[in-house]
Amino acid sequence: MSVVIDNTDDLLALTRKLGVKVTSVDEVRQLLTTVNANYNPHAARLRTAKLVALGVPCGLGGMAAVVSLFLTFASQGGLAGHYFVGALALVWGSFALVSVTALIFSFALLLGRQARVPADAPPAGKTTRIDGPLVTAITPELSL
Numbered sequence: 001m002s003v004v005i006d007n008t009d010d011l012l013a014l015t016r017k018l019g020v021k022v023t024s025v026d027e028v029r030q031l032l033t034t035v036n037a038n039y040n041p042h043a044a045r046l047r048t049a050k051l052v053a054l055g056v057p058c059g060l061g062g063m064a065a066v067v068s069l070f071l072t073f074a075s076q077g078g079l080a081g082h083y084f085v086g087a088l089a090l091v092w093g094s095f096a097l098v099s100v101t102a103l104i105f106s107f108a109l110l111l112g113r114q115a116r117v118p119a120d121a122p123p124a125g126k127t128t129r130i131d132g133p134l135v136t137a138i139t140p141e142l143s144l
Helices: 008-018 025-037 041-076 081-111
Strands: none
Touching: 008 025, 008 041
């Protein structure tokens, strides 16, 4: 199970549900680190893609087969008559359309859109560490 804590209300609900007593800020930080360390967005995206790619076509295939069976029995009794082929085409055509849409959606999930980096975040490879005080203006100390 993956859990992401976005705000203090989520954290409070989790601690109450688990019965964890938190007495200091360090314990809260440690708890947040532990909870968020187990969350893997790529794994969650992969599980969702698998569920959609397998669940939707299999479920719809079963429903289309059952409806086709009922239509077959109804046409033998003379209830459906002339509309039998059209009804089967409608059932299996909608099955195909929704299944292809679900597969396209799951493949789009598998391509894996990377998390968007905030605009104010520095580029990945160009970070520098400043050990001293940050100078934001030209001062006489900067002259050569």
